[in-house]
Amino acid sequence: MRADPMPLSDQAFQAAPQAMLIVDPFEDRLLKVNLAAETLMGGDADQLNARPFSHFLSASLPLWVTFSDEALTRPPAWSDDLVLLDLGRQPHRIEIFAVPLAEGSRLLLTLVERDKVERRRSQADLSRQHRSGKVGWQRIEQVFERIERQNQLILGAAGEGIYGLDAEGKTTFVNPAAERILGWSSSDMVGHDAHRLFHHTRIDGSEFPVQQCLIHASFSDGQVHRVDDEVFWHKNGEPVPVEYTSTPIFEMGRLVGAVVLFRDISERKQGEQRLRDALAEVGSLKRRLELENKYLQEEITAELNHSEIVGESPAVAQLIRQIALVAPTDANVLINGESGTGKELIARAIHADSSRGDRPMIRVNCAAIPRDLFESEFFGHVKGAFTGATSDRLGRFELADGGTLFLDEVGEIPLELQGKLLRVLQDQQFERVGEVHTRKVNVRVMAATNRDLHEMVAAGTFREDLYFRLNVFPIASVPLRERIEDVPLLAQHFLKRACQKFNKPGERIPLAQLEVLKRYRWPGNIRELENIIERQVIVSQDRRLIFDDLLSAEPGPGARTSLPTVTQRAPLPEQELSRRQRDNVVTALMQSAGKVSGAGGAAELLGVKPTTLFSRLRKWGIEPADFKARDRTS
Numbered sequence: 001m002r003a004d005p006m007p008l009s010d011q012a013f014q015a016a017p018q019a020m021l022i023v024d025p026f027e028d029r030l031l032k033v034n035l036a037a038e039t040l041m042g043g044d045a046d047q048l049n050a051r052p053f054s055h056f057l058s059a060s061l062p063l064w065v066t067f068s069d070e071a072l073t074r075p076p077a078w079s080d081d082l083v084l085l086d087l088g089r090q091p092h093r094i095e096i097f098a099v100p101l102a103e104g105s106r107l108l109l110t111l112v113e114r115d116k117v118e119r120r121r122s123q124a125d126l127s128r129q130h131r132s133g134k135v136g137w138q139r140i141e142q143v144f145e146r147i148e149r150q151n152q153l154i155l156g157a158a159g160e161g162i163y164g165l166d167a168e169g170k171t172t173f174v175n176p177a178a179e180r181i182l183g184w185s186s187s188d189m190v191g192h193d194a195h196r197l198f199h200h201t202r203i204d205g206s207e208f209p210v211q212q213c214l215i216h217a218s219f220s221d222g223q224v225h226r227v228d229d230e231v232f233w234h235k236n237g238e239p240v241p242v243e244y245t246s247t248p249i250f251e252m253g254r255l256v257g258a259v260v261l262f263r264d265i266s267e268r269k270q271g272e273q274r275l276r277d278a279l280a281e282v283g284s285l286k287r288r289l290e291l292e293n294k295y296l297q298e299e300i301t302a303e304l305n306h307s308e309i310v311g312e313s314p315a316v317a318q319l320i321r322q323i324a325l326v327a328p329t330d331a332n333v334l335i336n337g338e339s340g341t342g343k344e345l346i347a348r349a350i351h352a353d354s355s356r357g358d359r360p361m362i363r364v365n366c367a368a369i370p371r372d373l374f375e376s377e378f379f380g381h382v383k384g385a386f387t388g389a390t391s392d393r394l395g396r397f398e399l400a401d402g403g404t405l406f407l408d409e410v411g412e413i414p415l416e417l418q419g420k421l422l423r424v425l426q427d428q429q430f431e432r433v434g435e436v437h438t439r440k441v442n443v444r445v446m447a448a449t450n451r452d453l454h455e456m457v458a459a460g461t462f463r464e465d466l467y468f469r470l471n472v473f474p475i476a477s478v479p480l481r482e483r484i485e486d487v488p489l490l491a492q493h494f495l496k497r498a499c500q501k502f503n504k505p506g507e508r509i510p511l512a513q514l515e516v517l518k519r520y521r522w523p524g525n526i527r528e529l530e531n532i533i534e535r536q537v538i539v540s541q542d543r544r545l546i547f548d549d550l551l552s553a554e555p556g557p558g559a560r561t562s563l564p565t566v567t568q569r570a571p572l573p574e575q576e577l578s579r580r581q582r583d584n585v586v587t588a589l590m591q592s593a594g595k596v597s598g599a600g601g602a603a604e605l606l607g608v609k610p611t612t613l614f615s616r617l618r619k620w621g622i623e624p625a626d627f628k629a630r631d632r633t634s
């Protein structure tokens, strides 16, 4: 037979987690205990019920009396002063709650062990604290995560490359800019020795020992190191010029690595290089301008002398036609003719009428260059190329770049240099002496000679290929004796200039004297005519230029040596003697190119003391500087 199930209220009483007792305070009897009470009081219901309730109270009995009275009269009653003794007489500090049951003489007691409650409470406090601590910690974590995210954003956005190293030099993190600049990905770098990966070699190809690396120095000396001129190596093997700052990282006072911030300075380097190149260019342009200026000064003088080609002879007409024909082309021109016939004047006229006319025409007198300086003169040299080459020097080809180079006396160029000259004429390329770098120029070349180059080619002293290169457009400069009809015009032309030059206006050449000039053979050509007129302007005293002596003089090979000698036909009046003496001094000054004293000076030529000559010059108002050589050598 199945036992009747326990009523639900009894089940609840039994299962309650607190110790529950029903007592009769008047009878001092324990009527009923639940399981939790049995556990607390250390015995089963029978054992417990067998004892008066006061047995379990001992010293707390007086308190119980007042408490139970309160519970019966002013329920509910609560106390935490009672101490309960279990069956084993072990005390338990309890918190007690009492209500009277319906009968009115019984009390339902609910007991809680204070020690357990306090333990639970402190545990609850702890877990409460723990829970609230965890939340706090989670908050802190979130803050850190946010900072970390911000840091990542900053690292990601930074234009500079940034990477971290641990104390062994292994990469700990890399930002995207570092990946981009170096070509290595984060996975290539993190955990690997950064120095070995991309900092192992210097720009000159020499090994870069890690002991000398200032990034690594930060680990040992704890200092910030800045370097502004080194290279890192891109993954593709190309050097990346960088500047960087290596900052040590301390953790708890201990050096644990470094963070490196670097920047690609290729553009800065290129900028610096461009600046250096520009400065070098400015330097070379400055030198070039100085030289050009010197040449331009000469050109101004030349221009004064050569502004127009004077003459009406068929030879001059033909010449002018040829000049007009060849000037606009870039063809090389070879001008052939006796000395003093106007070869340079022709070259200047061609240059002036060409598209290069606003650039200088650089003249080189090949007869005036010492043999061993030819190459340097033409192509320039670099400092130290040979003894005496104390600085870089531009050659004539560079100087004439964009303009015209006029090689006067081209027949004098040594055979060994003719090949090099030919190369420039063909390729417009050359190297300075002592330099391997090839330079390119754009130069038109004109040449002049009074020698028969054709004959020189046959004799093997002039390269045939060079001759053909130069002789693209030949022009013959006709001797004055073959265009004698031009003499009067030329004489008037030079007279006008000489009058201006020596400030002697109003000088004139009588018609009969022009005839004298036309009868002379002019071995020194137009230069001789020019010189004679100048000399006569200087010496003339009655504004009439007389050339009678010209025809009686022995014509020499050139203008200066063909000057008339003083003839002795009859005793001379004092005035004439003085004129001739003055004449003679002028001749000497012309021969010495205005030099008065010293070797080859006019005083030496005349056999007088320089002081004597100086005082005579002062007396006659003659200025030696007017006789300075106009036959410019370079």
Ligand SMILES: Nc1ncnc2c1ncn2[C@@H]1O[C@H](COP(=O)(O)OP(=O)(O)OP(=O)(O)O)[C@@H](O)[C@H]1O
Binding pocket: 305, 306, 308, 309, 310, 311, 337, 338, 339, 340, 341, 342, 343, 344, 345, 346, 408, 448, 450, 477, 490, 493, 526, 527, 530
């Ligand atoms: N047709 C001309 N009209 C005016 N002046 C001229 C003429 N021809 C030559 N001259 C002048 O004669 C002088 C000598 O001329 P230029 O120096 O050109 O001769 P060159 O043949 O080059 O001489 P060299 O062979 O000695 O160098 C110059 O002062 C020049 O101005």
